[in-house]
Structure formats: structure tokens, C-alpha cells
Amino acid sequence: MPGFTPGEKVNGHRYVEKAFENGAAATVWVMGEPNPPKDVPVLFVEDSEIALQEMAHEDTEIAVLEMGMSGFGEIEFLSKLARPHYAVITNIGEAHLQDLGSREGIAKAKFEIIKGLDEHGVLFYDGDEPLLQNIVGKEPNLNVESFGFNEDNSLVASNIVTTEKGSQFTVRGELNGEFFIPVLGEHQVKNALNAMLISKSLGLRDDQIHFGIEQAKLTDMRMQVIQSSSGILFINDAYNAAPTSMAAAIQFIQTTHMRSEKWLVLGDMLELGENERQFHEELASVIDESKITK
Incomplete structure (x- = not known):
């Protein structure tokens, strides 16, 4: 179960339509939330978090959970609730500065994700970010994998070429070869590295990872x-x-x-x-x- 610490609050209902396009079989929908999908299985619930906990079964293979926050202690609570096998910190930006005071504060709050990490779990993080390097260095017993553009990362991207169709780049490390994502921007290439690295750890074959990231599509207003x-x-x-x-x-x-x-x-x-x-x-x-x- 991967857990993510993005830099912004997101209403998960907005992703339901795309999830069905990509093969989802049903959805949980909070009662009172407008515009529920039609002609597909919809389970209306009062509280999505409680409903998902009740529906969790041993035969569930993978759950990807976004852990948002606006202050200290919130991600620790969510991490201990989810008990992820894999945790991911995508970056340290400036979202939440109003509540956390500094980028150092944001890094500290996001790093709370390891509090509920499985005993044999792995943290994946942006290895080009000095704030994360500093915090990771203080946790010698933590299993970590890093991604980025610097050569000392577990997975490194270089030779990035962007056209109107997307970004082509070379990867070295846990995977090797030429990859393509239909998304613009070096920062989005780094996001792709994150997905590729955790996919490799989950046991996906290189050809599956190649195919998967070539199908990537961002929500509107993101490049x-x-x-x-x-x-x-x-x-x-x-x-x-x-x-x-x-x-x-x-x-x-x-x-x-x-x-x-x-x-x-x-x-x-x-x-x-x-x-x-x-x-x-x-x-x-x-x-x-x-x-x-x-």
C-alpha cells in the first residue's frame, strides 16, 4: 500500500470518471456530493473513509492513498491509520506555508508519513531535495529509495527532450533505457521516476512500466x-x-x-x-x- 504526501488538497470525487475510463468497476460516493456518475455501480456512503475501512479485504492487492495535511500531526495520524508498505514524498514545495511556517516545517510534517510505515516498508523520496536528504540521513535504519536528476539517486533521468506530444528521457539505475510520458516538463519527468521506481519494487516488469507511463494523463490545468x-x-x-x-x-x-x-x-x-x-x-x-x- 503506497502512501503519498502531495502539496495540495484534492477532492477525490473529481478522479472517478477517469478511473472508470481506465477500467474501474465501481466507486464509493459520499451522499450529498454533487454530480455522481451514471450507468455505473455507485455505493453511496455517509463517510468514505469508514466505508473503505469496512470494505477492505485480504484479497485486496494494492491501495494507493493520498495523505493531505494542513498542520503537524495530521500525516502521522493518517499513516498510522493506513499502515503503508511503501511511502512516497514527491517534493517539498511551498503549499501549507501559511500553516507550517517554512519549507523545513513542511518537510518535517511530510516526513511524518514514516510513523505508520510497515516494519519492512520503504520510503521513496525526491533525492534532489536537500531538506529530505538531511532528514533521511538521521534515520539510518529506514529503508529508502530515491529518484531525481542527480547521479547518486536510485533512479536517475537525463537527456530530457520535450515536444508537443510529451517528454522523452533516458533512465539509469533500478531501470535502464529510453522512456516516454505524454506530459510536458522536467518536473513531470521526476514524478514519472517516482511511479516507475515504486512499480519496479512492486514487481512489475520493465515492459509493463514502459506501457503504463506512456498512458499517463494529468488532470486539467496541470501542464x-x-x-x-x-x-x-x-x-x-x-x-x-x-x-x-x-x-x-x-x-x-x-x-x-x-x-x-x-x-x-x-x-x-x-x-x-x-x-x-x-x-x-x-x-x-x-x-x-x-x-x-x-
Whole structure:
């Protein structure tokens, strides 16, 4: 059972339609939640967490659980409740700064995921993140696997080439070879490494992993490619923007050769705490005006 610590709160009901498209047989749906799916098996419940606990059986093979939080102690509670065999920390961004005070605080809160980790469980983490490297170094008995772009990771990606169709990259380490994801951006390649590494640990064959990541599809407003009838290419990455994700999107736009004329349209970043203005000003330094048309 993998557990994840993303950087934003998500309503799981929004993923149900895509789950059915990918072969799901039924869904749990909280009563009162609008727009339940039609013509598919739906189990209406008062509390999805309690319902899923009651439905869990020994013949269940894999459950992927997202563990969100807004303060200290929340992920520890969820981890001890789930008792995951695998735990994943995807990154340390700036979401939750308003509640946790600093990126160090966010790293500490996310690392609570090991509190309920199975005795023989494994933590998968972004090995390029110094804050995580520092915390992991203080846990010598913890089983860990890392992913990233630095050579000392368990799984390393390099030679990233992006077109309008997606990203091609080379992988070395626990897997080796050329891989493709139909998603834009180096930061999304790193997310793919995470999925590939845990899939390998779960016993999937290399060809299964190849096929699986080639089918990847993000939800709307996450590096979403929109081709207009006039030939203009829009990339919508507006979902719950934070400094780290916005900087990654800007870097992608500045380095891509998909179009010669490039415009940036940036909105406000919210819930950044007392240093909100500073984060917006620092983001301006990421923009290279020589690589952006407007």
C-alpha cells in the first residue's frame, strides 16, 4: 500500500470518471456530493473513509492513498491509520506555508508519513531535495529509495527532450533505457521516476512500466496542452499554483523550442503566509526576458 504526501488538497470525487475510463468497476460516493456518475455501480456512503475501512479485504492487492495535511500531526495520524508498505514524498514545495511556517516545517510534517510505515516498508523520496536528504540521513535504519536528476539517486533521468506530444528521457539505475510520458516538463519527468521506481519494487516488469507511463494523463490545468484552431498553443498550469511549481513551468516555457514566440500570463499564488510578497518578488528573478516575448 503506497502512501503519498502531495502539496495540495484534492477532492477525490473529481478522479472517478477517469478511473472508470481506465477500467474501474465501481466507486464509493459520499451522499450529498454533487454530480455522481451514471450507468455505473455507485455505493453511496455517509463517510468514505469508514466505508473503505469496512470494505477492505485480504484479497485486496494494492491501495494507493493520498495523505493531505494542513498542520503537524495530521500525516502521522493518517499513516498510522493506513499502515503503508511503501511511502512516497514527491517534493517539498511551498503549499501549507501559511500553516507550517517554512519549507523545513513542511518537510518535517511530510516526513511524518514514516510513523505508520510497515516494519519492512520503504520510503521513496525526491533525492534532489536537500531538506529530505538531511532528514533521511538521521534515520539510518529506514529503508529508502530515491529518484531525481542527480547521479547518486536510485533512479536517475537525463537527456530530457520535450515536444508537443510529451517528454522523452533516458533512465539509469533500478531501470535502464529510453522512456516516454505524454506530459510536458522536467518536473513531470521526476514524478514519472517516482511511479516507475515504486512499480519496479512492486514487481512489475520493465515492459509493463514502459506501457503504463506512456498512458499517463494529468488532470486539467496541470501542464495541460490546448491547441487552438488558429494555431496558438496554450499550456495551462494554473491549478493551485505555488512558487516551486510556477518556477518549473516558467523554466519549461523558457527552454522549450515548441514555439519561438512565448507569452507568460501569471496569476496570484495564495496561502503562502507572511512572506507571500517575497515569494512573488523572488519568482520574478526566474523570468529571463530574453527568452520570453511578453
